[in-house]
Amino acid sequence: MAPNNPSKSTVITDQVAESITRVEELGYEIKVREVMNAKVKCLEPSMTMRAAVEMFRKEMISGAPVVTNDGKLVGVVSMEDLIHCLCQSDLDSPVEKYMTHEPITVREYEPVVEALKTFVNSKVGRLVVLNAEEELAGILTKGDITRGFLSALQRDYEHEELRKYRARHLFEDINSDRSSLILRYTIKAGDFTHGGQASSNIKRALLRLGASPQLARRVGIAVYEAEINLIIHTNEGGIIRAEIEPHRISIRVFDNGPGIENVELAMQPGYSTATEEIRELGFGAGMGLVNIARCVDNMALESVPGSGTRLRMKFFLDEESVGEGMSRNKETS
Numbered sequence: 001m002a003p004n005n006p007s008k009s010t011v012i013t014d015q016v017a018e019s020i021t022r023v024e025e026l027g028y029e030i031k032v033r034e035v036m037n038a039k040v041k042c043l044e045p046s047m048t049m050r051a052a053v054e055m056f057r058k059e060m061i062s063g064a065p066v067v068t069n070d071g072k073l074v075g076v077v078s079m080e081d082l083i084h085c086l087c088q089s090d091l092d093s094p095v096e097k098y099m100t101h102e103p104i105t106v107r108e109y110e111p112v113v114e115a116l117k118t119f120v121n122s123k124v125g126r127l128v129v130l131n132a133e134e135e136l137a138g139i140l141t142k143g144d145i146t147r148g149f150l151s152a153l154q155r156d157y158e159h160e161e162l163r164k165y166r167a168r169h170l171f172e173d174i175n176s177d178r179s180s181l182i183l184r185y186t187i188k189a190g191d192f193t194h195g196g197q198a199s200s201n202i203k204r205a206l207l208r209l210g211a212s213p214q215l216a217r218r219v220g221i222a223v224y225e226a227e228i229n230l231i232i233h234t235n236e237g238g239i240i241r242a243e244i245e246p247h248r249i250s251i252r253v254f255d256n257g258p259g260i261e262n263v264e265l266a267m268q269p270g271y272s273t274a275t276e277e278i279r280e281l282g283f284g285a286g287m288g289l290v291n292i293a294r295c296v297d298n299m300a301l302e303s304v305p306g307s308g309t310r311l312r313m314k315f316f317l318d319e320e321s322v323g324e325g326m327s328r329n330k331e332t333s
Contacts, residue, residue, distance in 0.1 A: 026152050027113035032106055035148030036129045036138035042067045043077055045096035049085045052077055052095055063126045065136055066099050073136050075099035076128055103128045108137045112145055164208045181205075181244040187230040188237040189257075195231050199223035202242050209244065215315065219249060222295040222313055225288040226253040232278055233257060238308075251313040260303035267293070267301075 041059050043052055043066045056062065056079075066075040074096070081098045085091060090098075106115045106127045115127055119142060129138040183205060185198035203220035207213070223240060230238040230253065238255030260266050272279075272286030279285075293299055298314040 022153065022156065023149055026149055027116060028111050030112045030148055030152060031108070032110050032112060032115055032129055032140060033108040033137070035112060035144045036108065036140040037144060038138040040065060040136065040139050042136070043095050043099075044068070045074060045094060045099075047095045048092050049077075049082065049095060049098060050091040053082060053091065056082070063139070065103065065128050065139065066095055067136060071135060073103070073105075073128065073130070075101045076103035076126075078125065105130050106140060107132070112148070115140055115145065164210075179245070181209075183242040183244070185240045186237065187227055187240060189231060189234045191231055191237070195228055196224055198227050198240050202240075206244070206249070211317075215317070218295040219251070219315055222292045223251060225291045226251070226311055226313075229253075229288050230255055232274055247317055249315040249317070251311075251315075253311040253313075254308065256308040259305040259307055259309055260301075261305055263301055263303055 041055060041061060041064050043055070043064050045066055045068065052064070055064065063076060063078040065073055066077060067073050077095055077099045081100065085093065085098045104118060104122050104124055104127055106118055106129055108129050108131050118127060125141060127140045128136065129140050131137040183202060185201070187198060188194075199220050202223055203216045206216040206219060211219075223242070227240060230240075234255045234257030236256065238253060238257070241252045241254075243250040243252075265271055267289050268286075269290045270286040274286075289301070292311075292313065296313040297316045298312075300312040301309070302311075303309040
């Protein structure tokens with residue numbers, strides 16, 4: 001069956017996804033208010049530049065906004081402004097004479113990526129942050145953003161380690177003759193936009209449970225190929241069911257689609273019934289079942305034309321393919 005209005009622009013390839021770093025993602029996720037300095041040291045327009053120099057020295061800062069008594073932002077003083085003043089030997093002049101009267105601003109509710117764009121385009125060292133009411137909310141420097149990113153990456157690491165710890169201890173307090181974790185995913189026909197999501201989720205779950213990267217990769221590839229086959233070759237999609245046990249991983253894939261006319265022929269490298277439209281999207285090369293067979297320890301494919309297809313895959317676990325968490329579970333399950 002042809003995809004639902006497929007276009008190359010809606011398909012995110014592995015190459016494109018891998019080129020997007022976590023730091024780039026954070027630029028869109030983190031808001032300016034989360035990384036800015038809200039405790040701002042301000043100058044008044046009537047203060048002398050000498051007083052500004054003393055405040056910079058005492059507070060160890062290199063810039064400050066200038067606000068009136070009623071809190072209105074009217075400018076900003078930077079080190080460049082101070083240098084200009086010193087060159088004129090004019091330290092007793094008011095701040096308003098040397099300040100930048102139209103400071104470059106950013107809003108506190110905007111994502112950090114917008115501030116980064118402003119830094120690139122303006123070449124300034126700091127941005128004045130305003131709230132929704134156009135009032136002074138803080139100051140943002142590139143250093144603030146860097147520290148915010150590092151903190152977020154550290155939280156990411158800690159949260160992921162916690163998830164792994166919890167997953168690896170999933171079965172420890174469960175006493176039964178047979179313990180297993182079952183994951184189930186519904187795959188829609190023609191849904192290339194979400195293609196690969198189920199396989200990615202299963203791979204991530206295995207890694208958190210303590211599986212080796214090699215095992216998780218094998219399972220991920222096999223499930224991905226089965227997932228894409230459901231998207232390409234079925235009328236209404238199908239189901240992927242993964243059962244994870246300490247000694248094996250069982251994957252069942254089934255649909256009620258058109259079925260396969262010749263299973264033996266379908267297992268041959270390069271054989272495909274995909275349409276030209278699908279091939280233009282980069283799928284349907286006829287290597288899906290071949291790749292699955294290379295990754296699994298046991299595979300069974302049953303199909304009846306007009307009644308659908310059933311695919312069973314098994315991966316048998318040994319001590320080298322599981323980590324500490326799954327091996328502990330093996331003793332109690």
